[in-house]
Amino acid sequence: MQAKYNELLTILGKVDDIGRAAGLLGWDQQTYMPPGGVASRASQMATLESMAHELFTAGRVGELLDEVAPWAEAQGYDSLPASAIRVTRREYERYRKLPNKLVAAKAEAVGLAFDAWQKAKHASDFSIFQPRLERLVELSVEEAEALGYQEERYDALVDRFEPGMRTKRLVEIFDRLEKELVPLVRAAGRSAGDDALRGLSFPAQAQQDFARELLIAMGFSFERGRMDVAEHPFTSGFSPSDVRITNHPYEHAMLSNVFSTIHEGGHALYEQGVPTAFDRMPVSGSASMGMHESQSRLWENIIGRSLLFWRHFYPKLQAHFPVQLGTVPLEAFYKTVNRVKPSLIRVEADELTYNLHIILRFNLERELLNGTVRVADLPAIWNERMRAGLGVTPAHDAEGVLQDVHWSDGIFGYFPTYSLGNIYSGQIYNRMREDLPDLEGAVGRGELLGVKAWLNEHVHVHGGKYEPEDLIKKITGEGLTVEPYLEYLKGKYGK
Ligand code: ZN
16 A cells, blocks of 8 residues: 555655746746746746646546545544545545636636736726626636535635635624724724834845844744745745745835745745655645734734834844934834724735725625625725725725735635634734743743744644644644634733
């Protein structure tokens, strides 16, 4: 049976190699590729993706999964073979349920939609994007029907990013979150204070020097990773030994570069922390997108926006920018870093209002798939709900319904994972604090390697072996619950 298991691993290894190679082309496209490379790069990536898809679904993988499963399961649920079979089967079933015709139709529709979205956003004219989005909603409905679901279509799409999660549960979680957040936002907004950095300019090179220092303090390995510049920050891993983050040092948005570096650093530590024994298998990924996001949010918000963190790091930041920050006291800097102010753009939102942006998108996605909201009505509904929920109204669609890339990529069901990441991060931090009695003292001294080691040992070590609900239970002893995150927010902003 070992021989058959090895045969399976050989195929999975090739599928993974091709996928990671396509990923590297994608990384290159967003970092160093000249603009002229767009067309040839698109066909190169499409070829690699279809090769991987063919190899994975050709039939031999299914036969081997069936043959090897009893042998692997006999080694125990937590063993690597049993986990590898379980996770591979989940992926395999998903791929097999999607007809090739639908996959090809979606790829084509996405190609057209992305271009239309860019043009629409540039011209701030939703009508350019509308027919493309209508097509993508139609195909996503077909996709959900092909995949199957128990209660509603949205379940089938969320499951891809957050295995095991159901819409009904998200509704409960988000109702509770919204109810608690709205009064907190109001109270915190009243005492927000001024932006102490307004109008200041921060040279890019010094920003990147500080970003590097932060990553090293967090325990990011430059032996097994890189930091480069991209338009929109992201992290790509090609193995635990080659993990690349990107950021973007705009001269007038120094804080944005600081926090996106910490955020991407959190993602990168997850990727660098997965055991090499999982290499080239589906278990080499993360438990879910929500769990991945819990790592970035824990570092960016709970640690990176804390007063303790800046007691240590603010003097270091000031040393890079003595002219700009020399007369800005720590207290004013800290208040600026945690300023709550309802705004139009999700990616620029503060810790509290961020989740309200997610809830708006979650509701709209569900309604689009259920057919209770029409694409044509999206801009008006979007603006009305922004006004009602956040008290701000977009002046045009580019700062409203057109702001995010996700829908143009045919991705529905992803947005909730951002808020799930916040919620997991509250649970994980609570547990970490129990295990590390001097956690806050260490953060205040800038000693962050204990945090990294704890996350390595309790989160990263499991790679993608478990579904997120099982993993959060393993880490904290409890399933997904919003209370610790709410307590954290109330403790910080409720005063
Ligand atoms: Zn992220």
